[in-house]
Amino acid sequence: MIDRFTAIVANKHDGGSIAAPRELCLADLPDDDVLVEVAYSTLNYKDGLALTGASPICRFFPMVCGIDLAGTVVESKNQQFHAGDKVIVNGFGLSESHWGGYSQKMRVRAEWLVRKPDEFTLEQTMAIGTAGYTAMLCVQSLLEHGTQPGDGPVIVTGASGGVGSVAVMLLSRMGFDVVAATGRAKENESFLKALGARKLVERDELNRKSKALESERWAGGVDCVGGDMLATVIAQTRYGGAVTACGLAGSPKLSTTMMPFILRGVQLRGIDSVMAPLEARQRAWEKLGKTVNLDLLASIYRVEPMSNVVDLGGELLAGKVRGRIVIDVNA
Ligand SMILES: NC(=O)c1ccc[n+]([C@@H]2O[C@H](COP(=O)([O-])OP(=O)(O)OC[C@H]3O[C@@H](n4cnc5c(N)ncnc54)[C@H](OP(=O)(O)O)[C@@H]3O)[C@@H](O)[C@H]2O)c1
Structure with a gap:
């Protein structure tokens, strides 16, 4: 086995x-x-x-970055895994409190491993990645709440991003009437419609100070943005509806009132993918295997070499990335 290999490592620098x-x-x-x-x-x-x-995501330095990985087991001290097994890790503190996936080799804990679903290649599992698995946790949470296709429009905010684009694709595959809220409507209209969005809403229409209650528009929502956008979606959610909150791409703040909750029985359902128990992950990955259309999946991602990942990280934060980026750690 080659002993030396490359990783992307964060270190302290200039106060950051x-x-x-x-x-x-x-x-x-x-x-x-x-x-x-x-x-x-x-x-x-x-x-x-x-x-x-x-x-400050990394809790210590040096830190190997990358919150996801997919690969092949080389050696295992745990009897449940053997050399040759194809496995995935999403979250569990990778790149935060444990070294992560931007490395050609990594040692991880057996209790973090999900076996690769047969429906996907390793590349396809990472096209889904944490963003796509989180999108599935959001969709499953809406289904657990009782939201059904046919109940009315379901809004996805930050729809051109990783979580958003997969959520649009999954909800539409399940028969939901999907409305995509985006700040890049002109640029991404055909992309989002091809994923199954029936209609687009401009980001600014929702990303504003809302009234306590507004006209009831949504049977449910998947919010990736937080802040004013989430508050407006909550104020527009129909009686008995639910909104899943997973992201803060706009803001970590939330300023709303009690009115949607006590007058319309709206539920706000928090989603955490990082420490979600293994059983919930396996359920989500099984459902992804049954739901994802591989041709559509191919249209939402591109593969980039690990040598580009630092620059791409800046582009993603600037809102310039569409869909998903898979990182080939051997290129
Ligand atoms: N809870 C969890 O376990 C979990 C798991 C994964 C991700 N997340 C969070 O979910 C969010 C989305 O993650 P991602 O990987 O999908 O990121 P991403 O690919 O960067 O997508 C975020 C999208 O949000 C929109 N957006 C960006 N900046 C905005 C702003 N200032 N105001 C309003 N909208 C804005 C953009 O979509 P448009 O251009 O279409 O508007 C952007 O594509 C992040 O906050 C991430 O940390 C949470």
Whole structure:
């Protein structure tokens, strides 16, 4: 086995942090029980923050970035996994409190591993990645609430992004009437309609100070943006509807009133993908395997070499990335 390999490592810099390629060897890796030869990782919003140092994501340094990985088990001290098994890790503190997926080799804990669903290649699992698996957690939360196709329009905010574009694709595949809210309507109209959005709403129509209650428009919502956008979606949600809150691409703040909750029985459902229990992950990945149309999936991602990932992190935070980016850690 080649002992030396490349990783993208964040280090302290000028009161913040900065990420750059670095050569590592097996002895540098954490002492966890499963050694994985990583094939692909992804680029998510949190990766953008860690790569650029825009927000203190990494809890210690040096930190190998990358919140996702997909690869093949090389060695395992855990009896449930063997050399040759194809596995995925999403979150569980990768790039925050544990070294992450921007590395050609990584040791991880067996209890974080999800087996690759048969329906996908390793590349396709990372086209979905944390963003897509979070989109599925949002959709499952709406279904658990009782929201059904046929109930009326469901809004997805930040629709051109990773979570948003997969949420549009999944909801539409399940028969929901999907409305996509985006700040890039002109540029991304055909992209979002091809994923199944029936209609687009301009970001500014929702990203404003809302009244306590507004006209009832949405049977449900998947919000990736937070702030005023989320407050307006809540104020426009129909009696008995639910909104899942997973993101803060616009703002981590939320200023709303009690009115939608006590007069319309609206539910706000928080979604966490990072520490979600393994059982919930397996359910989400099984459902992804049954729901994702591979041709549509191919239309929402591109593969980039790991050597480009630091620059791409800045582009993602600037809202310039559409859909998903898969990172080939061996290129
Ligand atoms: N809860 C969890 O477990 C979990 C998991 C994954 C991600 N997240 C969070 O979910 C959010 C989306 O993640 P992502 O990976 O999909 O990121 P992304 O690819 O960067 O997508 C975010 C989208 O939000 C919109 N947006 C960006 N800046 C905005 C602003 N200032 N105001 C309003 N809209 C804005 C843009 O869509 P348009 O151009 O279409 O408007 C952008 O494409 C992030 O906050 C991320 O941290 C949470």
